[in-house]
Amino acid sequence: MRSTYTEKLEQLSTGLAEMCGLAEDAMDQATEALLxxxxxxxxxxxxxRPRFDELAARCEEQAFAxxxxxxxxxxxxRQIVSGIQIVADLKRMGALAAHIAKVAARNHPEHALPEEVGGHVAEMGRIAVALADAAREVLVTHDPQRAxxxxxxxxxMDDLHHxxxxVLMDREWRHGVGAAVDVALLGRFYERFADHAVQVARRVVFLATGEMPDQVVDHELL
Amino acid sequence: MRSTYTEKLEQLSTGLAEMCGLAEDAMDQATEALLxxxxxxxxxxxxxRPRFDELAARCEEQAFAxxxxxxxxxxxxRQIVSGIQIVADLKRMGALAAHIAKVAARNHPEHALPEEVGGHVAEMGRIAVALADAAREVLVTHDPQRAxxxxxxxxxMDDLHHxxxxVLMDREWRHGVGAAVDVALLGRFYERFADHAVQVARRVVFLATGEMPDQVVDHELL
Structure with missing residues (x-):
């Protein structure tokens, strides 16, 4: 009985790490599609998306069971309760990566990004993917230091977003309002994705230490 | 023992409804401050904000206990698990209302909104407050029909956001890039707030019926 139980807990952890990996891949590919x-x-x-949603539903059901x-x-x-909260964060990460892909698709065959901000957004994408990768690792290792x-x-990420x-607010911006609106929203998607990845890692810290994580520091700039 | 337990469950419900009421008030006042x-x-x-965060932490602790x-x-x-998920939604609603207040504060003494979109944003604020009020009511009554x-x-809300x-993308937009960026982000804050309120109500339906809510329909327009 006990061993089945431990196995099921591990299945839940594995499912969460898999979801996080999918969010990471989606973010990586969405950024590439955008650039x-x-x-x-x-x-x-x-x-x-459907594969991601199925996995989320499975994790929720496993935790509830x-x-x-x-x-x-x-x-x-603690591990199960954190798992339920983590599913919600991972779902948002998946949705945010999809938003970025939608901006790329909607602007096709045009580039959504003026060249001027391409490097910036590429770097935000790189950090977002790195954060998701670190969160995935923390989900597997439960290492509070890595978190x-x-x-x-x-x-x-917050500095880049700021x-x-x-750059958008600068009088020198020459790319029109439409591009500015896209870039502003894209910036927000990257920043939110990063926040959720950090939140996932914080919840794992709670899991490892039993201490309630601090309120996520709200670095959002608006 | 049983009656203490039931009392504690009711305390949790009351705490969630109180949080929802605070988010509603914050949204109402932030919209007024903006307009x-x-x-x-x-x-x-x-x-x-600190009062809101304290209440969120208390609800999480109650659920965990x-x-x-x-x-x-x-x-x-089911009620307790839903409660844990609902806290996360309500926290986001509070944060989003605060973002709107920050935009108002940052632009002061100027108005953040060109007159042209004021009526629009007022209507989005009205719907956001109505949704939070309905979610609060559902938290108290557990009425799936109301949900x-x-x-x-x-x-x-989605139509207004769209x-x-x-309006922003229109060639006739005369208010510059800075105002457009603010309005685009504000639109997103209202839309997200509404989505979370609906999500809260859906979780209560799960609670009342035992059926897992559908994935929240992702009406986001980007």
Whole structure:
């Protein structure tokens, strides 16, 4: 009985890590689709949504079944409750990557991004993917130290987001209102994705240490 | 024992409804601050954040304590798990209202909104507040029918959001890139707030019926 229970808990962890990996891939591909105005790649990202939703539903059901059938205590209980919260964060990460793919698809065959901000957005994409990768690793290893390191990368994301808005607000912006609106919303999608990845890692810290994570520091710039 | 348990469950429900009411008030006041360029009101919204965070932490702790100490089953378990998920939605609603207040404060003494879109944004604010109010009511009454009605108001929000983006993208837009960026982000904040309110109501339906809510229909327009 106990071993089946432990197995089921591990299945839940594995499912969460798999979801996080899918969100990471989606973000990587959506950014590439955006930078290269690559419609098939954008469509590929959007086509992965049902698989992602199925996995989310499965994780939620597994967590609920563990709570209902096993009346877990202490550490196990924390892990399951965190798991339920983590599913919600991962769902948002998947949705945000899909939003980026939609912006790429909607602007095709034009590039959604003026060249001037391409490098910036590429860097935001790189950090977003790195944060998702770190969160995925933390989901597997439960290493609170690794989780702590995510904050620095999230700060870098916030700086980039802030700078991007500054570029948009500059009088020298020559790319019109439509491009500015897209870039502003894209910036927000990257920043939110990063925040959720950090939140996932924080919840794992709660899981490892039993201490409630701080309120996620709200670095959002608006 | 049983009656204490039931009391604690009711405390959790009451706490969630209180949080939802605070999010509703914050949204109402943030919208007013935005429309009137009212700095003291914007600052008042921001000053309520710690109270909101305390309440969220208390609700999470109550839910966790119920799970840990009482090993609940069936309906009670669903209610507690939903409660944990609802806290996360309500936290986002509070943060989004605060974002709107920040835009108002940052633009003061100027108005953040060109007159042309003021009526639009006022209407989005009205729907956001109505949705939060309905969600609060559903949290108290657990009435699945009332929850079902929220979808129509959420659709109205999506239409307004879509129209707002159309106005921004129009060649006739004369208010510059900075205002367009603010309006685009504001539109997104209202739309997200509405989505979370609907999500809260859907989770209560799950609670009342035991059926997993559908994936929240992702009406986001980007």
């Amino acid at each position: 290269q105005a690559d419609l098939p790649l954008a469509e590929h990202v959007l086509a992965t 563990l709570l209902a059938l096993q009346a877990p205590v202490a550490g196990d209980l 702590g390191h995510l904050q620095a990368e999230d700060d870098a 700078h991007l808005l500054t | 009137q360029a009212d700095l003291p009101l914007a600052e008042h919204v921001l000053a309520t 119920l799970l840990a100490l009482q090993a609940p089953v069936a309906g009670d378990l 079902g009605h929220l979808q129509a108001e959420d659709d109205a 129209h707002l983006l159309t």
